[in-house]
Structure formats: C-alpha cells, structure tokens
Amino acid sequence: MGLVHGSASFCRYEVDGSLPQDYIETFPGEILRYAFHTLDDLPGEERSTGWVNILDMFDNDFRTMEYFKEPFIALSWRVDVKRIPKQAILQYCREAEKEVKEREGLEYLAKGIREEIRESIRLRLLKRAIPQTGVYDMIWNFKTNTVLFGATGSKLCDEFAEFFRKTFHLQLIPIYPYALAQKALNALGKDSALAEEIRPLYFAEGPQA
Amino acid sequence: MSVIDDVRESESLGRDFLVWLWFRSETMAGSFQLQDREEAELWFEGKVTLQSEGDRGVETVVCTGENVRIREARFALGEGKKLTRAKIHLRAGDNEWVFELDSTWMNFHSLKTPRVFREKGEDPDALFYERTFLVEKLLSMMDQIFGGYVEARLSPAWDMEELPALMNWIREGMK
Numbered sequence: 001m002g003l004v005h006g007s008a009s010f011c012r013y014e015v016d017g018s019l020p021q022d023y024i025e026t027f028p029g030e031i032l033r034y035a036f037h038t039l040d041d042l043p044g045e046e047r048s049t050g051w052v053n054i055l056d057m058f059d060n061d062f063r064t065m066e067y068f069k070e071p072f073i074a075l076s077w078r079v080d081v082k083r084i085p086k087q088a089i090l091q092y093c094r095e096a097e098k099e100v101k102e103r104e105g106l107e108y109l110a111k112g113i114r115e116e117i118r119e120s121i122r123l124r125l126l127k128r129a130i131p132q133t134g135v136y137d138m139i140w141n142f143k144t145n146t147v148l149f150g151a152t153g154s155k156l157c158d159e160f161a162e163f164f165r166k167t168f169h170l171q172l173i174p175i176y177p178y179a180l181a182q183k184a185l186n187a188l189g190k191d192s193a194l195a196e197e198i199r200p201l202y203f204a205e206g207p208q209a
Numbered sequence: 210m211s212v213i214d215d216v217r218e219s220e221s222l223g224r225d226f227l228v229w230l231w232f233r234s235e236t237m238a239g240s241f242q243l244q245d246r247e248e249a250e251l252w253f254e255g256k257v258t259l260q261s262e263g264d265r266g267v268e269t270v271v272c273t274g275e276n277v278r279i280r281e282a283r284f285a286l287g288e289g290k291k292l293t294r295a296k297i298h299l300r301a302g303d304n305e306w307v308f309e310l311d312s313t314w315m316n317f318h319s320l321k322t323p324r325v326f327r328e329k330g331e332d333p334d335a336l337f338y339e340r341t342f343l344v345e346k347l348l349s350m351m352d353q354i355f356g357g358y359v360e361a362r363l364s365p366a367w368d369m370e371e372l373p374a375l376m377n378w379i380r381e382g383m384k
Contacts, residue, residue, distance in 0.1 A: 004340050009318040012348070055333050069334060072341065139341055148344065152316045174212055176314045177226065177355075178219035184356035190363075198362045200221030201372070203228065203379050204289030 002076070002150045003137035004054055011157055013147040013172035014179070015140070027073070027168070028065055034167045035060040036078040039131050044123055048131075049163060052078045057135045071143040076150075077160055080131040084122065092121045136160065147172060216313060223312035226358050227292045231257075231283075232375045243301075243353045250300045251354070256309065257282040259290035269293075283382030294318075299350065306347045315355075322347070 002008060020026060036050030037060070053059035053066060054074040067075050096117045097109055109117075137150040138160075149160055161172040173179070182192035231253050233239070239251045259270045259282060270290060272282035286292060294311045308320040322343040327336050361371055 003344060004337055008320040008322075008344065009316070010320070011314060011316045055337065066334075069337060074337060074341075139344075141345070152311075152314070152318060174216075174314070176212070176216045176219075177223035177312075178215055180315065180352065180355055181219075181222060181359045184352070184359045187356060188360060194363055195219075195222075195359070198222060198359065201225045201228070201375075202289075203286050203376070205287070 002135065003139055003148055004074075008137075008150060009152050010137075010148050010150045011152050012175040013149065013161065014175055015142075015145045015147060016171040016173050018145070019142045024068070028062070030167050030169075031062060031067065031075070034163065035062070036080075039080055039082055044126065046082050046084075046126065048080045049159075050078060051075045051167070052135070054137055054139075057133075071141060073140040073142065075138050077136045077138055077163065079134040079136070079156075081134075082126055082129040082131045084125045084129055088125060089118065089121055092125065093118050096121060138164075146175070220313050223315050224291050224293065226315075226355060227295055227310065227312050228286065229358055229361075229375065230297070230354070231292070231295065232378050236374070236378060241350075241354050241357065243350055247301060247350075249350050249354070252298050253295050254298055255296040256294075257292065257296070258294040259285045260293045261288075261290045280382060283379065287379045287383040299347065301346075301350060304343070304346075306343075308347070310351075317347075320344070320347070 003010060031051050034050055036052045037048055039045055039048050042048055050060065051062075051067075052075070053062065054076045055066070057076060057078055060078075067073055093114075097114065100113070100117065101107070101109060136156070137148075139148045140146075141148075147164070149157060151157060151160070157174075161174075164170070164172055178195055181195040181198065185192045185194050230251065233241070234252045241249045241251060243249055255273060257272045259272070261268050261270075268290075270282070270285055272285075282292075292312060294309055296307070296309050299306045299308075304323040306320065306322055309318040310316075311318065322340060325336055325339045325343070361367055
C-alpha cells in the first residue's frame with residue numbers, strides 16, 4: 001500500500017532550495033550510500049532504514065537508476081525493525097545468571113558480568129527475531145519542488161525529512177494549511193501576509209471560548 | 210517561530226475550511242469551478258470526526274454511516290465541537306477520488322484514486338506515471354478549492370453573505 005499501489009496516506013513537503021545542476025551525476029552515489037541494508041547485514045542492530053526501488057522493495061542496488069522518472073525522483077524508504085520482548089530478555093538473563101552463579105559458586109554477580117550476559121542474550125534473541133517491515137513511498141516532483149511522502153505520523157515524517165536531508169543535502173518544509181494559504185495568496189497576486197487576517201470561526205451559540 | 214508552533218497557531222484554518230467545504234457541498238450542489246473551465250463535484254459521505262476540549266480533556270466524536278449520522282455531526286458542530294477530519298468524495302469528469310482529509314496538517318488519508326488499469330506486459334513505469342498523475346491532479350484541485358476558500362474569507366462578501374449563510378446552515382442542522 002502506498003502512493004503507487006493501493007490506498008495512500010501521505011503528507012506533503014516543499015523542498016527548500018533547488019535541485020543541483022549535476023544531480024544526475026551526484027544523486028546516484030548518495031542514494032546508494034543511503035540504500036537499505038537488511039538487518040542480516042547489520043549484526044547487533046535492531047533497526048535499519050534506507051532507500052529501495054519504489055516498484056520493488058527488495059531492490060536496493062538500483063543498477064539501472066530507475067528512480068529517475070522525469071520530472072520525478074521516486075523511491076521508497078524502507079524501515080525494518082526487530083523487536084525483542086523485554087520479558088523474554090529478562091527471563092533468559094535470569095536463567096543465564098543463575099547458571100553462572102552455580103557454576104562459579106558465587107552469591108552475587110558484578111554489574112559488568114550481568115551487562116555482558118544481557119548483551120549476549122540480546123544478540124542471541126536478535127538473530128532469532130523476524131523483522132517488521134514498513135515501506136513508505138517518496139515522490140519528488142522537481143518541477144514543482146514538492147515531495148509526497150507515504151506516511152502521516154509525525155515521528156516517522158520527521159525522521160524521513162532528516163534522512164532526505166542527509167541523502168540529498170536539501171531541507172524539507174512541511175506543507176500545512178497556513179503555508180497553503182500563503183501559496184494561494186501568492187498565486188492570486190496578493191500579499192501572503194494577508195493569511196494572518198483569517199481569524200478562527202465560532203459556530204456555537206453563546207459566548208466565545 | 211517553528212513549523213509546529215505555526216501549525217498550532219493556525220490550526221483553525223484547516224478546521225474552518227473543512228466546515229466551509231461541507232457547507233458548500235450541501236448548499237451549492239457541491240460544485241466547484243476550477244481553472245481551465247474544469248468543474249469538480251465534492252461531497253461528504255461516510256465519516257466525520259469532531260473534537261471538543263473540556264475539563265475531562267479532549268473528547269472525540271466519530272460519526273459514520275449515511276446521512277442521518279452525518280446530521281448528528283452537524284448538530285455537534287453547532288454545539289461547539291470542532292471538525293478535525295472528514296471523508297470526502299470528489300468527482301471530475303469520469304474520475305472519482307475518495308479520501309479522508311485532516312484539518313491540522315491537511316494530510317490525505319486512505320486515498321483511493323480512480324482505478325489504473327494495467328495491460329499484461331506493460332511497462333511498470335506507465336502505472337507509476339498514471340497513478341502519480343491522478344494523485345497530483347487531486348492535489349491541484351484541492352489546492353484550487355482551498356485557494357477559493359482563502360479568497361472568500363478575505364472578500365467583503367464573507368461577513369455580509371457567506372458567513373451568515375454558513376451559520377444559518379449550521380442552525381438548520383440543529384433543528
């Protein structure tokens with residue numbers, strides 16, 4: 001489900017700045033640098049994010065640079081997360097600590113040893129965990145300087161905007177009602193500051209809050 | 210001021226736009242004139258979400274279903290609840306889009322575009338271009354309608370004609 005297939009939920013951004021003239025030469029390297037890698041390639045990591053082909057979420061090597069779709073750059077941002085239940089770590093740690101204490105004849109374990117046990121348990125469980133995958137489409141129209149991003153949650157959108165900045169060295173500015181009103185006024189040849197004169201309406205009878 | 214502060218400061222803009230859109234869709238047969246002599250027909254159907262803030266925090270009312278429930282939503286509006294999200298149908302020519310629009314960011318949710326047919330063996334890019342065209346077409350139409358609202362709000366006719374008619378429509382909904 002996303003901007004290209006199925007039902008879509010998305011937010012909009014304006015790109016602050018213009019497309020570099022040499023983008024055809026520079027972007028492929030940057031996209032490849034920030035391409036998605038599976039968690040199997042990143043031992044010990046619980047989360048991985050990066051670009052994949054918008055038409056194939058398993059393609060992260062972009063051999064034919066199919067993300068260039070004049071006048072668009074189209075990619076998907078893939079986010080894989082492995083989650084280990086806290087209770088599981090707790091249970092395995094307790095069992096492992098008990099075993100060490102019995103074997104070494106100790107009553108207590110030093111903090112450093114407990115942390116070592118916890119980390120080895122975490123890594124062991126991480127290998128067994130199956131990642132949850134999220135794929136969010138991104139369509140950048142460089143004629144209109146706007147980006148559509150296939151998600152609406154604030155935290156995810158903020159993280160995406162930062163990832164976009166790291167990749168393309170351009171800032172994304174969210175489009176929201178006030179910004180849209182300013183744009184509309186500009187298009188009408190009016191002062192965009194007039195948007196501030198649009199006051200809230202009150203529909204209820206009686207005194208205003 | 211940060212973007213988040215700006216959004217909070219101006220959140221009434223999106224809310225009031227949704228109310229105006231609903232009012233226009235019911236009183237003007239939902240017809241909107243767009244650029245290049247295009248026309249769009251728009252109506253609310255299926256789901257309307259309202260919120261109010263009181264001593265017990267934020268209260269959310271979701272009205273779903275056919276017209277009767279939607280009338281309940283209009284009643285809630287007259288009681289001071291604020292419209293925060295609505296399911297909207299928009300038709301232009303033979304094409305129809307269905308989506309939910311939220312008032313805070315004016316993000317689009319659960320958008321269904323007109324169906325894109327794909328021939329067997331067709332270049333997958335053709336699907337991309339057609340679908341993107343349909344999404345951008347909707348955005349262009351909605352931006353024009355929003356521009357119309359901004360223009361209406363700043364026109365002298367707003368206080369004299371449009372606002373009294375809108376308030377009257379809300380009162381009628383409470384009968």
